[in-house]
Amino acid sequence: MHEMSIAMSIVDAVVANAEKEGGVRISGVELLVGKLAGIEAESLKFCFSAATKGTIAEGAALVIGEPEGTGECGECGMRFPVTFYYAECPKCRSLRITIVSGEEFLIQTITIEEEGE
Amino acid sequence: MCDTCGCSGDCGAVLRKPGESDYHVHVNPGTEEHSHSHAGGETHDHDHFPEEHHDRDYMHNHDGGHHHHHEGTSRKIVLEQDVLQQNNLLAERNRGYFEARNIFALNFLSSPGSGKTSLLEKIIPLLHQRFPVAVIEGDQQTTNDADRIHALGVPVIQINTGSGCHLDALMVNRAVKELDLQDNSLLCIENVGNLVCPALFDLGEALKVVIISVTEGDDKPLKYPTMFHEADLCILNKIDLLPYVEFDVAKCRENAMRVNHHLEWFELSATTGEGLAQWQQWLEKRLLHH
CATH class of the missing domain: 2.20.28 (Rubrerythrin, domain 2)
Incomplete structure (x- = not known):
């Protein structure tokens, strides 16, 4: 179930970047996940919403492009x-x-x- | 809560050493190893204030820079950042360390029970007369594998990943600091038994070695293509059992080559030692010229 640890590292990265940019909340995140990247987009979406709980990214809309x-x-x-x-x-x-x-x-x-x- | 020291490090990995029941080190993200280093390779620059974005756009035209689009009080920031960037940067640091000390690091990957530890038990005594060898063992729980390697008299450290399904570069970075590695040595990193997740995480190794055994299906390379695609060599283990199982070696090899035509291929038995000499030769050659 590596999608969970990956979701958590995504949340860490977006929160760090948002804070540097002076953001108080993250309302959207766009990911690019290639069809051969070895990641289940559906599973990642589920984990992302769990991983954002209690962070400034909570409730952010996740859009995943799958080339x-x-x-x-x-x-x-x-x-x-x-x-x-x-x-x-x-x-x-x-x-x-x-x-x-x-x-x-x-x-x-x-x-x-x-x-x- | 950690059941050994009572601290709150319940989600991270733990390092353990055979025979030292008091020894354990938590691998916590957020320690200095994990901090946001802006040296070499970081693709963004924050030496500016948010107000300056409009009139200083030229600052963002460098490689990997940001482009900002204001929409009222919400703003879209283009990152184009690799999701695994943090892991990959740390893996490159590990790789640089290994290169500087001429340490040949191999990442051993397979499903549980294919014989990774048995293979190490067999090959290490053959090698460590000529080359120093050290081992990092990855498992969710127990030091059983590290105990087996410890019995060979080579330095070993166990990483217990807890709920984690793979080793990552941070765990290896911490483990290496706890191991007494010698120059010009072989470092064997035995990953958590899992043919899926470990394929995604670069540890800084020179090569990835995937092991399958004849008691598995010969279509395994097709079922788990990511792992075979990422690997540099493939070892087919337990060939002494071929008379008793339905396993087509040629077909398995062909399947593996279809997924990755660069794959080097070895067939051996860690139990009987058959085929081991060829792999030993290959290893010794690589240890001298890697």
């Missing part, structure tokens, strides 16, 4: 969508595929509320 995987063929260089770590090049049938995207795991943005300017 698809892309593989690149080591033989012919073709790029094509992949859903798993093993794939066959649709052009030359090679199995020497390198994943070039879909493993992203980023905190993209946070939306903070500031005390009246």
Whole structure:
């Protein structure tokens, strides 16, 4: 159940950044979780709401973007969508595929509320 | 509450040493190891005041900088920060330490019961005449594995992760400080038995070693592709049991290679010693030239 410890590290990171920016509350967090990142987005959402309890991120809307995987063929260089770590090049049938995207795991943005300017 | 010292460190990992029942160290996030270091690699700069954001946008054009969008009193901040950044930064510190002291660190990963500890028990006596060896053992509870390694006479420390399902870079960082590591040595880090979560957490190791045994399914690389994708070498253990189980070695290897065509492959039995010499040769070569 690594989603819980990951959710907690996300909360630590967004709270630290919000406080540095002078935010008193975090109302939104946008994550990028590639389809091949090894993270269950649904499970992460559930853990996130638990992990934010009692912090300035409590109640923040969590939006998770899930980019698809892309593989690149080591033989012919073709790029094509992949859903798993093993794939066959649709052009030359090679199995020497390198994943070039879909493993992203980023905190993209946070939306903070500031005390009246 | 910790049942050993009564402190409130109930969620963090604990370090233990075999034969020293009083010894235990809590690995608490928030200690200096975990603090927000802005040296090398941090991608943001906070030497400015919030009021200055509008007229000093140029400050944010450096790599990884922030872009701010004001909407009344709420403001969106672009971070583009890796979720595992804290772990990855600390893992790189561990890696730098290992490199500077020429310590070859291996992260051993597998499901529970594949024979990680038995394999270490077998290989360490073969190696530590020529190379100093130290071991970090990861388990949720007990020092059973560390006790087995301790019996070999090499330095060992046990990390009990409590409810945690994997080791992280902070635990290894703390454990290394408690171990008397020698230059030019081999450090074996035996992760918590789990084929899922440990794949995500860089510890600072040189290589990841995934172990499977013939009593598991030969489709394991396909069922847990992340682990096999992340690993550098794969060891198939318990090959002495092949006559008694339905396990297709060639198929398993092919499945592993489909997930990761860079994977180095070894077949051995920690019980009988079959195939161990090839892996020992490989290890000795890497210890001299890594």
